[in-house]
Amino acid sequence: MDPRTLLKGLHPLEIKVLLSFKPGDSLDSSRLQSQLGYVEGQANQAQAWLSAKGLAAETGRVSSAVYELTPLGRTWLESGTPEQRMVAYLAKGPAAMPDICKALGMEQKDAGSAYGRLAREGVLSMGQDKLVALADAGKDRRSAAVNALLAKADAAGGTLEDGMLSDGERALMGELAKKRGSGDAAFRAADRETVTWSLLDPAAELAELLRTEGVSGDEAGALTQAMLESGAWKTLSFRSYNIRSRPARLIPGRRNPYMQFLESVKDKLVSLGFEEFDGSMVETEFWNGDALFMPQFHSARDIHDVYYLAEPTKAKSIEEPFLSRVASAHENGGTTGSRGWGYGFDRDFTRRLVLRSQGTVLSARKLPTASVPGKYFGMARCFRYDKVDATHLSDFYQTEGIVLGEDVNLRTLLGFLEMFAVEVAGAKEVKYVPGYFPFTEPSIEVHIKHPVLGWFEMGGAGIFRPEVTEPLGVSVPVLAWGLGIDRIALMALGLNDIRELFSADIESVRLRRAQLA
């Protein structure tokens, strides 16, 4: 690599090595520590980075033993070795082994091996009575040596290198240290490799360049507030950063892409002159079905389609005059011009509470206070008795709306649906087929063509039946429409499982990218 390019990427740790040593000098971690004041980690980094740049190479590797103080070793350091504690205890008089263990909180095998060692040295003895007695405390020289070794290790930061040990200490260490299973040993023995390395020839050229450029490795890192206040920055030189290093992961605050999509639909509808409505998630059979002219025995109203509330089970009352008018519409048409369904309307059943199963409920509820002309919409969470899978949820959003006007008609409805198809779903092709909904007549379904997925149903629409509008006080035609918004959202977000829209998984929501138009 070109030396100048190389130079820009050098870290101060590398620069100082390049300026301090010549190719061929034998380097190792301890030399860098003593001569450049590096800590061990910095020394190793300098070597690794220089080697990666082809400026240094390993020349040798020496393995030597090191001994690290274990937690047990530290306990001994604080409260004495088992031998010392046993000797101290027996100074108060002879005792049986089990009592010694109990008093000192030792395991029998540890106490046994301590006794064995002390008995061999003639420190302890056991009489006929099986009591252990102190024979000659002065003969316990080993404990003092062990203590000295523990203290030496502690003073050296917990680790002793083999080179730091005398022959006597090395022999004792052999008894105290274990390589594996060091939980019951005072020291853990390990091998440490010392790597020797040296700079390669290109390093000399680079060092020359550094000198020419006046780069010392002492360049400032961060521009600090103090430098700005004092003006020190004027005389400092600042090191270049490696601009290609990977940036840290940032976790920003963020909107949910699905909700953003829903809001974008709301904004589109508002821009088309629609006013938003909202309402209770708990509804009565009256508004959820009866007001929509669905006969009380309609199959979409039974236990396998709608969720009933267990408690409370019924509304206290239903608003008049709507209740009486809707009841007549069902029974004989009332004043709606219909012959009705011809059955006895159940005024008790109509108070039963359900979880709103269709957004049209809110459209019906809006009718009594709606203006003419008027356009209204709602995005309502609805509840259905459905098995949850990739295309069904037990609760989901429905987007529904109404248009009231003296002169609105089927073709105006198609006009709205075409606008939704283009503006909301981004469709290029739209087609309409006859449909069926209990509350609209005529009814149609809207199909749109997705560039990849082909034709699919965007929603349903129609003109509210007079049996719906008249009892609620509306005598002009009312266009009613609903969009399968979750399905359109899946396409907009590039997902194919509706459950993902309501995902609880924080990371998947964080990383999701919206593909909004």
Added chain:
Amino acid sequence: MPKIEVNEKLFFQLVGRSMAEAELELALTAAKAELDGFGTDGEGPAAERTIKIELNDTNRPDLWSTAGLARQLRVYSGGGMPQYPFFSSEGDKRQSEYRAVVDASVKDVRPYLAAFVISGKPISDAMLKDAIQTQEKLCANFGRKRKSVSMGLYRIELIKWPVSYKAVPPESAKFKPLGMDRELDLRSILSEHPKGKEYGHIIAGFPRFPLLTGADGGILSMAPVINSNDIGAVQVGDKDLLVEFTGTDFPSVALSANIVACDFFDAGYDIKPVAVDYPYDTPFGRSVTFPYYFQAPASVDSGKVSKLLGMSFSPDAVVAALSRMGVEAEAHGQYVRARTPEYRNDFLHQVDLVEDAMIGRGMDQFTPERPRDFTIGRLHPVELFTRRAKDVMVGMGYQEMVYAYLGSRRDYVERMNADGSDVLRVSNPMTENFELVRPSILPELLNSESVSSKAPYPHRIFEAGKVAFRDAKENYGASTRQRLGLLTCHAQADYNELAGVVSALLYYLGHDYSVTESDDPRFMAGRQARVVAGGKDVGVFGELNPQVLENWGITMPCAAGELDLEALM
């Protein structure tokens, strides 16, 4: 919405010609039907293939059979108006060689009976399958799971006339029900036969059960539950079948009979009437000969058609469009008077004829028109306020979440250390996982934590959405509110962090607030506060109780809160 299977050969034979998939799909739109499966059962001959079709119109049970659906397609494509000469009507009774007598004992149990005889040729495999399918679909959807209409088929050669329809004590009669070779009394059938278990509840509460018998006492069936295993066991090749309908709603019973009679007539069978004598008054008199044309004519103002469809329809144009739908009509001034077809009874209002005129004219004839009325669009005030709150939350580093609104007692109550007294419960949950409406957003936020321990920390999440709970003051005994739930989860998450967030949020929402002591068991004692703004309690926040965290399997400290956005507006 019913889904049916039709025999491909029989279907196209009745339509008048074969169609390819795309053509059939288009043609079906005139019947509000969708192709559900075509050519999916292999390469065999058409006589062995079936087409699966979904019917969307629950008011058109005449379309739920092979012949009925084929009729709509045939007529729509110019196949001519079908004629059914076998119908009796008020003041015009057909001669009948068969008679059935209704006993007064069924009046309060299942009062209506309609019947006719199929004759002329042996019943084919395809038509028998279709009749069984009709029996299922018609009686399940239109007949409200046999409650208001049920249907039976019988072998005439074993019947002694007149047939009698009466209600008898359940222990007084026994017969071999279809599919069984031992005799059971009527009550035992309800507990031992699969159909008895399925439909027995319709009659179980009555002291007497409805029974159809021949003049010799031979049992045809126990309506609406099960046929007998001899007279009621119809097989391919049987000639001359009795078709019978019983039920609680006379127009529905009569219409069902009409539909099946028209279907068999279209398929080339003769229909022979059955005279039924009632000892009590019925909407159609005491002596009714079936099939019986009872439907009233309907009429529509051609001006109304033009106004609702946004296209000019002369009275003659309405007549033409209706005739394409199989509805005979004639113009009287600007009105059009339509004869309801024998197999339909769905003209409740003028608008029902308007829709038939729309389909008859053809959807492709209607071009979209831009609306002209000017109205001002507006977001709901709650939505506007919620958006303000969400913007502030995002600015403070919170990720917005969107959650489901139904959950389990375990998640919403037990794991939250809550007593659940304010929770709305569903009485017919699909599973216990969707039994409660969420009373709070916090369980959903904790659920997120419980599944996201591998996501890099810190986690700062929120949701603005609805909750609902019991509220005795309300007419519905329940309230729906818009709330904001927020949660921070990382090694240093604590009360103070959240206190700072709540403070900033309320500042930007324009509120001074104060905090008061709180003893919500979801949070740690002494590390939680109620938020009071404008004299109202608007929410709570604090460090989550470690017991709650343990309940959710969360091992990272969490602080969370919930504010009532509507109370802050």
